Amino acid sequence: MHIFIYDKTPEGLLTVVFDAYSRKIFPDLLLGEGEPLPLFHDEIYTVVTDEDKANRVWNALEKKLSKVALSMITVSWLSELPEIGLLLFRYIRKNIDAPCAVEMNFGDPDVLELSKIWKKVGQEKHRVQQFLRFQKAADGTYFAAMEPLYNVLPLNIAFLKDRFADQQWLVYDLKREYGYYYDLHEVIEVRFPEKEPHLLSGLLSEDIMDKDEILFQQLWKQYFKSIAVKERINPKLQRQFMPVRFWKYLTEKQG
Amino acid sequence: MNESVLEKLKILAESARYDVSCSSSGTSRPNREGTIGSAAGWGICHSFAEDGRCISLLKVMLTNSCMYDCAYCINRRSNDIPRATLAVSELVDLTIEFYRRNYIEGLFLSSGIVRSPDYTMERLVRIVKDLRTVHRFNGYIHMKSIPGAGRELVQEAGLYADRLSVNIEIPKEESLKMLAPEKDFQSVFAPMRYIRDGVLQSAEERKRFRHAPRFAPAGQSTQMIIGATPETDNDILRVSSALYKRPTMKRVYYSGFVPVNGYDNRLPALKQPPLVRENRLYQADWLLRFYQFKVEEIVDDSYPLLDLEVDPKLAWALRHPECFPVDINRADYEMILRVPGIGVKSAKLIVASRRYGRLSAEQLKKIGVVMKKARYFITCNELPMLTVNELKPENVRRLLTQKKNRKQDDRQLILLFREQEQE
Numbered sequence A: 001m002h003i004f005i006y007d008k009t010p011e012g013l014l015t016v017v018f019d020a021y022s023r024k025i026f027p028d029l030l031l032g033e034g035e036p037l038p039l040f041h042d043e044i045y046t047v048v049t050d051e052d053k054a055n056r057v058w059n060a061l062e063k064k065l066s067k068v069a070l071s072m073i074t075v076s077w078l079s080e081l082p083e084i085g086l087l088l089f090r091y092i093r094k095n096i097d098a099p100c101a102v103e104m105n106f107g108d109p110d111v112l113e114l115s116k117i118w119k120k121v122g123q124e125k126h127r128v129q130q131f132l133r134f135q136k137a138a139d140g141t142y143f144a145a146m147e148p149l150y151n152v153l154p155l156n157i158a159f160l161k162d163r164f165a166d167q168q169w170l171v172y173d174l175k176r177e178y179g180y181y182y183d184l185h186e187v188i189e190v191r192f193p194e195k196e197p198h199l200l201s202g203l204l205s206e207d208i209m210d211k212d213e214i215l216f217q218q219l220w221k222q223y224f225k226s227i228a229v230k231e232r233i234n235p236k237l238q239r240q241f242m243p244v245r246f247w248k249y250l251t252e253k254q255g
Numbered sequence B: 001m002n003e004s005v006l007e008k009l010k011i012l013a014e015s016a017r018y019d020v021s022c023s024s025s026g027t028s029r030p031n032r033e034g035t036i037g038s039a040a041g042w043g044i045c046h047s048f049a050e051d052g053r054c055i056s057l058l059k060v061m062l063t064n065s066c067m068y069d070c071a072y073c074i075n076r077r078s079n080d081i082p083r084a085t086l087a088v089s090e091l092v093d094l095t096i097e098f099y100r101r102n103y104i105e106g107l108f109l110s111s112g113i114v115r116s117p118d119y120t121m122e123r124l125v126r127i128v129k130d131l132r133t134v135h136r137f138n139g140y141i142h143m144k145s146i147p148g149a150g151r152e153l154v155q156e157a158g159l160y161a162d163r164l165s166v167n168i169e170i171p172k173e174e175s176l177k178m179l180a181p182e183k184d185f186q187s188v189f190a191p192m193r194y195i196r197d198g199v200l201q202s203a204e205e206r207k208r209f210r211h212a213p214r215f216a217p218a219g220q221s222t223q224m225i226i227g228a229t230p231e232t233d234n235d236i237l238r239v240s241s242a243l244y245k246r247p248t249m250k251r252v253y254y255s256g257f258v259p260v261n262g263y264d265n266r267l268p269a270l271k272q273p274p275l276v277r278e279n280r281l282y283q284a285d286w287l288l289r290f291y292q293f294k295v296e297e298i299v300d301d302s303y304p305l306l307d308l309e310v311d312p313k314l315a316w317a318l319r320h321p322e323c324f325p326v327d328i329n330r331a332d333y334e335m336i337l338r339v340p341g342i343g344v345k346s347a348k349l350i351v352a353s354r355r356y357g358r359l360s361a362e363q364l365k366k367i368g369v370v371m372k373k374a375r376y377f378i379t380c381n382e383l384p385m386l387t388v389n390e391l392k393p394e395n396v397r398r399l400l401t402q403k404k405n406r407k408q409d410d411r412q413l414i415l416l417f418r419e420q421e422q423e
Helices: A010-023 A051-064 A067-077 A084-097 A109-131 A153-163 A197-201 A213-226 A235-241 A244-249 B004-016 B088-100 B117-133 B151-160 B173-179 B185-208 B233-245 B275-290 B312-319 B344-356 B361-367 B393-401
Strands: A002-006 A029-032 A043-046 A142-146 A169-173 A178-182 A187-190 B057-061 B106-110 B140-144 B163-165 B220-226 B249-256
Touching (some): A010 A084, A051 A067, A051 A084, A067 A084, A067 A109, A109 A244, A109 B361, A142 A197, A142 A244, A153 A178, A153 A187, A213 B004, B004 B057, B057 B088, B088 B117, B117 B140, B117 B151, B233 B249, B249 B275, B275 B312, B344 B361
Parallel strands (some): A002 A043, A142 A169, B057 B106, B106 B140, B140 B163, B163 B220
Antiparallel strands (some): A178 A187
């Protein structure tokens, strides 16, 4: 078994592809630095991430693959799944080796698997658009926190910037401990070395809320309650469309 | 904005909730400098109510007072319910503040009829116009076009709303006359025609002048109540099919009748809304729109009612065993789409993938085909399985409608006691 060790970045993965072809040895397993090795293996090769090599591989892919297939690679990467590196490596290799791209061959287990991960990440991205809830703070900033399953906040920046163009906002990923801040001009990535309570709970406390915030939250909760038709109550359907893991930060589901 | 709005919002949302439509799709409009919001072409559901229905828009009535006395409606004149009217500023504030917090995609505005259809329509148009021009709201707006409203008002509404809708409610005119004496088909279909004309005219103008105003870019929709009147599914689906043939009709919604006015003996006494029938109608509607079915293939005079036990596509397949089995590796897309257990997505994946090699049953399953159903109607790479022709439709039907037995524990000894037959 051949093992390649890389730095778990997208550029690192593309360098893996480059090195594998130049050495004519293809990895059966990709590991990050410091990850435990399996008991039996032939050879360990440590990849040194190289911008030039990565670019060459990417340019070659851009020539061969459609836009959708390229987005499949970049978007699936954000799933952060442990097996995603090796799966992407196999997907890229299959596309390079075949005379024309195999991106539409869903009979192939790797192509199908990758398209499923791509869809799942896409769905999680959409769910951020659905279930993100802003709370207005006293300084006028709208704050929203979530714990998405995959690292999908970067995929939503363009949408949020377009839609909420005339208000300052901060969206925060509680799980990955970073967020994006929009100051009416541009969006910047932010990390906070010291966490204030709302960066841990995801909810603003009343003393830093805008004076009307409580009222609008109440109105929204009232609307949420009143719009349901009592004769058709169907909690199973509700949970199917709006999984319980999102309820923690949904305004309408707060006490 | 103060606490009193809370009570009004409760009353007006409860009055509006029987309208099914809440979709926010059909318009893609990026933000423009100085406006609030955008419209995402695919529509976004921001929440799901306790009844499992999507909340995409702030669905609310301007007022729930109404001069009409339609038997099926909660807001009828003779009902003793609390009435309320929102001030324009309250409605605008609610929409914009909810929107800024990402609660909603926009507004669904409807109203009870006060004084006259034209008077009511004029009030609605004024609000929508205000939202767009004074408050620069760029999100989605769905507006009810009031039955009986004049052409000029509908023309104006279309300039500001993304979607307009007029509800048919009752699929046959004689039933409508009986339950809603103040309405007739003319009052419903006339505004529908105005909307269509407006959309087509604007499309024509935009061909010549790129900046000509858009008119209701998300088209129109309508709704029918199911189970309040004796109409069959045949009657209902024929109306839908005819509507879909006209341009601009995007959706027909079906609303299982909720007996809100139990005292009115013109209406059937239902214990529960007919949810299964409603679901079957939606499935049939999907067949019309996405599966290239014709309405007479789904229902006709000899099958006026949809089968409640199996979905309409399976029912069609069981009535037409001669069309099967379908060879997955050769058949046209249209025919693959007709196989029970294969949807639009899997059909497309099949057609794309089979160019690389023959597909096997295992691969089909992974692609997302429901093999439990599809296996009786297809052949693929493997040896032919027992299909609907060998098994006979009635047996396939029985196999597919069997209730699942409760899982039995193998370690448990099962003793069979045959029940004594009664003499």
